[in-house]
Structure formats: C-alpha cells, structure tokens
Amino acid sequence: MSQYHNDLLLKALRGEEVSRPPVWMMRQAGRYLPDYIKLREQYDFFTRVQTPELACEITLQPVDQIGVDAAIIFSDILVIPQALGLTVLLEEGKGPILPETIKTQQDIDRLIVTDTAERLSYVTDAIKLTVSHLNGAIPLIGFAGAPFTILCYMVEGKGSKSFDKAKEFCFTQPALAHALLQKITDVTIVYLKAQVAAGAAALQVFDSWSGMLAPADFDVFAWPYMKQIADSLKDIAPVILFPKGSWYALPQIGSSGAAGVGIDWTITPALARQLAGRNITIQGNFDPVKLLMPVHDIRKAVHEMITAFGKQRYIANLGHGILPHVPVASAKAFVDAVKEYAG
Amino acid sequence: MSQYHNDLLLKALRGEEVSRPPVWMMRQAGRYLPDYIKLREQYDFFTRVQTPELACEITLQPVDQIGVDAAIIFSDILVIPQALGLTVLLEEGKGPILPETIKTQQDIDRLIVTDTAERLSYVTDAIKLTVSHLNGAIPLIGFAGAPFTILCYMVEGKGSKSFDKAKEFCFTQPALAHALLQKITDVTIVYLKAQVAAGAAALQVFDSWSGMLAPADFDVFAWPYMKQIADSLKDIAPVILFPKGSWYALPQIGSSGAAGVGIDWTITPALARQLAGRNITIQGNFDPVKLLMPVHDIRKAVHEMITAFGKQRYIANLGHGILPHVPVASAKAFVDAVKEYAG
Numbered sequence: 281m282s283q284y285h286n287d288l289l290l291k292a293l294r295g296e297e298v299s300r301p302p303v304w305m306m307r308q309a310g311r312y313l314p315d316y317i318k319l320r321e322q323y324d325f326f327t328r329v330q331t332p333e334l335a336c337e338i339t340l341q342p343v344d345q346i347g348v349d350a351a352i353i354f355s356d357i358l359v360i361p362q363a364l365g366l367t368v369l370l371e372e373g374k375g376p377i378l379p380e381t382i383k384t385q386q387d388i389d390r391l392i393v394t395d396t397a398e399r400l401s402y403v404t405d406a407i408k409l410t411v412s413h414l415n416g417a418i419p420l421i422g423f424a425g426a427p428f429t430i431l432c433y434m435v436e437g438k439g440s441k442s443f444d445k446a447k448e449f450c451f452t453q454p455a456l457a458h459a460l461l462q463k464i465t466d467v468t469i470v471y472l473k474a475q476v477a478a479g480a481a482a483l484q485v486f487d488s489w490s491g492m493l494a495p496a497d498f499d500v501f502a503w504p505y506m507k508q509i510a511d512s513l514k515d516i517a518p519v520i521l522f523p524k525g526s527w528y529a530l531p532q533i534g535s536s537g538a539a540g541v542g543i544d545w546t547i548t549p550a551l552a553r554q555l556a557g558r559n560i561t562i563q564g565n566f567d568p569v570k571l572l573m574p575v576h577d578i579r580k581a582v583h584e585m586i587t588a589f590g591k592q593r594y595i596a597n598l599g600h601g602i603l604p605h606v607p608v609a610s611a612k613a614f615v616d617a618v619k620e621y622a623g
Numbered sequence: 624m625s626q627y628h629n630d631l632l633l634k635a636l637r638g639e640e641v642s643r644p645p646v647w648m649m650r651q652a653g654r655y656l657p658d659y660i661k662l663r664e665q666y667d668f669f670t671r672v673q674t675p676e677l678a679c680e681i682t683l684q685p686v687d688q689i690g691v692d693a694a695i696i697f698s699d700i701l702v703i704p705q706a707l708g709l710t711v712l713l714e715e716g717k718g719p720i721l722p723e724t725i726k727t728q729q730d731i732d733r734l735i736v737t738d739t740a741e742r743l744s745y746v747t748d749a750i751k752l753t754v755s756h757l758n759g760a761i762p763l764i765g766f767a768g769a770p771f772t773i774l775c776y777m778v779e780g781k782g783s784k785s786f787d788k789a790k791e792f793c794f795t796q797p798a799l800a801h802a803l804l805q806k807i808t809d810v811t812i813v814y815l816k817a818q819v820a821a822g823a824a825a826l827q828v829f830d831s832w833s834g835m836l837a838p839a840d841f842d843v844f845a846w847p848y849m850k851q852i853a854d855s856l857k858d859i860a861p862v863i864l865f866p867k868g869s870w871y872a873l874p875q876i877g878s879s880g881a882a883g884v885g886i887d888w889t890i891t892p893a894l895a896r897q898l899a900g901r902n903i904t905i906q907g908n909f910d911p912v913k914l915l916m917p918v919h920d921i922r923k924a925v926h927e928m929i930t931a932f933g934k935q936r937y938i939a940n941l942g943h944g945i946l947p948h949v950p951v952a953s954a955k956a957f958v959d960a961v962k963e964y965a966g
Contacts (some may be wrong), residue, residue: 342768441784444946447912451920494888494910528889546871567837569790577794603787 357425489527834868
C-alpha cells in the first residue's frame with residue numbers, strides 16, 4: 281500500500297495506470313493567493329524562503345485552497361548561488377540581482393562547494409515540517425534549478441530576455457563555463473539528495489533558460505549536467521526535467537531514465553509524445569495566460585488538453601509558472617477540471 | 624538578364640540554382656556600425672527613420688562596409704501603429720512605449736486606416752532614394768511587422784518578456800482582437816504594396832512574438848493575418864515570413880506560397896527542412912551571440928551551418944537581429960565566411 285492517501289503523482293511518474301491524471305501547478309505556492317500576499321507584507325522574500333515555518337505554511341496553502349494532488353516546497357532556484365557564497369538580492373516585483381557576477385577562474389575558485397546540505401538546511405527543515413503537516417495526504421515535490429539556468433543568473437547577474445552575456449561566456453570561455461557548470465552540478469546533487477532524505481517524494485529540475493540554446497549548444501552546456509543530476513537521483517526519487525523551450529531535446533530526455541519531462545505550450549501534445557516516446561511521463565502544458573479566461577473556457581480548454589495527452593503517463597500542469605493576477609477561483613477551476621475529467 | 628548585378632537573394636527565393644547562398648543579417652543597418660552610432664548622436668530614432676536621406680544612408684552602410692548580398696530598408700515595425708494614429712515613444716537603449724494602449728472597440732474604431740501610403744511616404748521615399756543609390760548592385764528588402772506582433776505592442780503598450788496582457792486580450796476578447804488584427808492587416812498590405820511600387824525587390828514580415836503562442840492559438844491569432852499578407856503580395860514580390868519561435872508552423876508556411884521562411888537557432892537545419900518541405904527557401908539561423916566568438920570560430924560555425932542547410936533554397940542569416948556590441952570585423956567575418964564557402 282502506498283504511504284500516501286493520494287499517490288496519483290507518483291503512480292503517473294512510475295507509469296502505472298491511473299483513474300485520472302494528477303494535477304499541480306508550477307508556482308502554485310505564492311503569488312496569486314491572498315494568504316500569501318498577506319505574508320508578503322510582513323516578511324521579505326528570503327525571510328519567507330529561509331524560515332521553515334513560513335515556507336511550510338506557504339507550501340500548504342494551495343493544498344487546502346486549490347486541492348492539488350502534490351505540494352511543491354516553497355523556495356527559489358537561487359538558493360544554490362547563495363549556498364555557493366554569492367549575494368542574491370530580490371526586490372519584490374522585480375527580478376533577482378546577483379552583484380558578484382562570475383567572470384574569471386578566480387571567481388569560480390572562490391565558490392563554496394562544501395557543507396551544501398548544512399548551508400541549505402533551512403530548505404530541508406521546511407521539507408521535514410511540511411511532510412509532517414501533510415501527514416501522508418499527498419507527496420511533496422522538491423526542486424532545484426538546472427546548472428545552465430543557474431549559470432545564466434551567476435554570469436548575467438540578473439534576469440534577462442535572452443541571457444546574451446551568459447551565452448557569450450559559454451561560447452567564448454567554454455572551459456570556464458564547464459568548470460562552473462560542474463561545480464553547480466555537484467552541489468545541486470548534494471542538495472537534492474538532502475531534499476529526498478528530508479522527505480521529498482519527487483524532484484523537479486527547472487532549466488528555465490535552456491530554450492535560449494540551439495540544440496547543439498544544449499547538448500554541450502545544458503544536457504550533460506541535467507543528465508548527471510537525473511542519473512544521480514533517479515534511483516532514490518522520480519525526477520521530472522523541465523528544460524523550458526527545449527522541445528528539441530525530448531527524444532534524448534525520453535530515453536534518459538528521467539521519470540518525467542515538463543513541456544510548455546508551444547508544442548502540441550501529439551508531437552511531444554511522438555518525440556519523447558512512451559517511457560516517460562509528460563507534464564504540462566497549459567498556457568498560464570489562459571487562466572485569465574472565463575472559468576467555463578478554462579474547463580473546456582483543460583478537457584481538450586487531457587484528451588490530447590491521454591490520461592496515462594501524463595501530469596496536468598501549466599507550461600510555466602502561474603501568473604500573479606490569476607483569480608483563486610480560476611486556479612481552482614483548472615484543478616477541478618482535471619478532477620472531473622471523464623474522458 | 625537580371626536587373627541586379629548581384630541577384631543571389633532573388634534567385635534563392637525563386638528556387639533557382641545558385642553558386643553559393645546569399646547572405647544578409649537582420650538589423651544589419653544600425654546598432655553596431657560606428658557610422659551609425661555617430662548619426663545616433665545627432666538625430667533621434669524617429670528622425671532617422673522619417674528622414675529619407677538618413678534612412679537611406681543608414682541602409683547603405685552595411686552594403687559598403689560588410690558586403691551583404693541584400694540591403695534592408697532602415698525603418699521600424701512600429702511605423703504601422705504610428706500610421707494608425709498612435710503615439711510611439713522610443714528612448715535610446717530602452718524599448719518602445721505606446722501610451723494609448725488598445726483596450727476597447729472605441730479604441731479600435733479610432734484608428735486611422737485611410738491614407739496609409741501617404742502617411743508612410745517617408746518610408747517609400749527612403750526606398751526610392753536607396754534603390755537609386757544602389758543602382759542595381761543588389762536588391763533592397765522592404766518589411767513590416769506581422770499583425771500579431773503589432774497587436775502585442777498596441778495592447779501591451781511596451782516591450783515584454785511574454786506579452787501576457789496582449790495574449791490575455793486575444794484569449795478573453797477574441798472579437799476585438801480579430802477586429803484589430805484585420806485593421807492592422809489591411810493597412811500593412813497597403814503599406815507593403817507601396818514599398819514594392821517604390822522599388823523594394825523582396826519583403827520580410829516579422830512576427831517577432833508569435834512564438835509566445837501555442838500552435839492552436841497561432842492558427843487563430845497569427846497565421847490567418849500573416850497569410851493574408853503573403854497572399855496579397857506574393858504575385859508582386861517574393862515574401863519571407865519570419866514568425867520567430869513558431870517552428871511548429873513550418874509545415875503550413877512551407878506550403879503557403881511564401882517564397883521564404885526565417886527560422887531561429889532553436890531548430891536544426893535538418894528538421895526545419897523536413898517540416899517546411901522543398902518548396903520554400905529557408906533563411907537563418909545563426910545564434911547572434913555567436914558573433915561574439917573569435918573570428919576563426921565564427922567562420923567554422925558558419926561553414927557548418929551552410930553544410931547543414933545545403934547551398935540551394937537557403938539564405939544565410941542570423942536567427943534574430945545582430946547585437947549592438949558585435950565588432951564590425953566579426954559581422955564581416957560572418958558574411959565573408961558565406962562568400963568563401965566551397966562546400
């Protein structure tokens with residue numbers, strides 16, 4: 281018997297037959313939820329991330345209020361640059377700023393690669409607390425950024441439309457880029473193992489910016505590191521890879537041994553399945569902007585999406601994070617539409 | 624005999640055999656050229672666009688200095704919102720601002736759809752002047768933004784990473800969106816016909832943001848209008864469609880009667896050709912960031928790109944506009960690498 285009251289997510293990731301697809305939403309914890317917005321007025325972003333009680337409370341909000349089939353720990357991919365010793369500034373409503381951008385071998389040598397689990401114990405403490413509160417109701421997903429995306433922020437120093445500076449670093453100083461990517465990979469593996477030890481039942485690796493790379497460059501700067509992470513973790517927890525925009529990588533991801541792959545809405549369900557093959561669970565791919573449609577239209581679009589993907593080896597989700605101004609009722613309509621799908 | 628000394632571009636667009644592929648670069652006029660930067664210190668952006676002598680001078684700069692096989696008139700896709708009666712502000716180095724965003728039927732009714740050719744006569748004057756200066760050396764490309772991309776700016780009011788507001792407008796007020804898209808389409812067709820009458824030998828339609836749409840939404844909000852434009856122009860000039868990021872639309876574009884299709888670097892040459900078929904010329908798809916590599920690496924990467932695309936039915940170009948900080952010698956190396964390709 282499963283250790284979870286509702287284990288649809290884990291069943292789908294294992295490729296077992298389900299009565300309906302599981303559903304959760306990227307960035308479901310935070311942003312659009314009134315209770316979160318209240319907390320945001322009291323505590324700054326990294327206080328919320330670094331205080332296990334707050335992170336736990338935020339993680340649980342959508343479980344009760346929206347009825348998702350999985351929780352995902354409230355945290356941020358930029359805790360890894362912080363653990364490596366860099367300052368990360370985050371002003372509310374603006375993107376992150378990393379003032380000490382990585383330019384040289386010396387910058388890379390200076391990064392702290394020891395005691396990662398201890399340095400990020402606030403995340404594992406939040407996971408333990410959340411798992412205890414969930415009390416077996418649903419699984420909790422842990423996560424990290426993929427090395428290429430973390431490199432993007434560490435080199436660019438801030439968000440960007442196209443991360444040209446980060447890509448220039450990769451293309452003109454590939455030896456430095458690989459040294460940096462390997463360090464990020466090593467600490468990320470330690471970090472994700474600690475998340476599983478703390479109770480995370482599945483893991484997602486977000487490569488938010490890999491879609492800026494040509495397929496051949498993805499194979500050099502993104503995939504080898506993502507693959508190392510998947511290979512190191514897959515025997516202890518199912519891993520979902522989400523290289524946003526890198527639809528072209530679906531064939532190699534599909535045969536990599538990862539349990540799941542996230543896709544955005546720019547690829548049809550049929551082509552995604554054709555490229556990824558039958559040995560991986562596909563997660564996605566609702567356009568987050570469509571949660572601003574009337575509830576009736578959301579329901580119809582969700583049902584069409586599930587029909588297109590099929591109920592098996594599929595996790596209903598958005599193709600990117602939920603938008604801050606989505607009405608709570610619309611987020612709930614998305615989840616309800618999956619639950620009521622008769623197919 | 625051709626009316627052009629060098630008609631490689633037109634031959635490639637007609638599917639005729641060429642000794643080597645033609646080459647030009649998106650945004651080749653402006654940005655990175657020292658002579659342009661000098662002009663920028665004297666005249667603001669729309670003065671440069673609206674003064675035929677300046678637009679002509681800027682258009683010719685890369686012809687002499689970089690040696691491209693085609694010129695493209697120096698202008699901006701936002702001249703269409705201006706012709707429709709909207710204010711467009713452009714601060715140097717920042718994105719455009721359109722203070723009167725489109726929200727209602729009244730906003731759409733207020734748009735000026737008459738006298739488009741007269742209202743944009745500064746562009747056609749610049750084309751005439753440039754064609755006269757080129758004196759048959761190489762063809763001049765005219766261009767416009769595709770209706771969906773123009774809608775993005777008119778509704779969002781500024782640049783954006785994901786144009787959520789513009790997409791929300793389409794998804795929640797489709798009747799208004801279609802009314803707006805049709806008005807943009809109608810004036811764009813008039814505008815492009817005037818460009819051909821003034822001497823433009825080929826046309827490119829830039830759908831810079833269509834890649835934000837799911838394939839099904841592209842078919843509703845982008846493609847029908849792009850197709851109207853292609854259908855209305857294709858008998859008087861070859862049309863290159865560039866729906867950036869919409870690789871999924873290659874099959875329908877390939878059989879649309881458009882002469883060419885632009886692609887970015889996130890799709891391999893082999894797959895692009897497979898999806899687009901053999902009845903269209905493919906243009907692209909060098910990652911602009913790679914022009915920051917050493918010249919030797921640029922040359923190697925360009926040769927690999929041509930080998931992958933093949934010499935026929937192919938136009939060597941970037942997959943997006945040239946970056947402002949590219950050394951002139953590197954831009955020239957890109958062009959030279961195409962010219963020296965022996966394959």
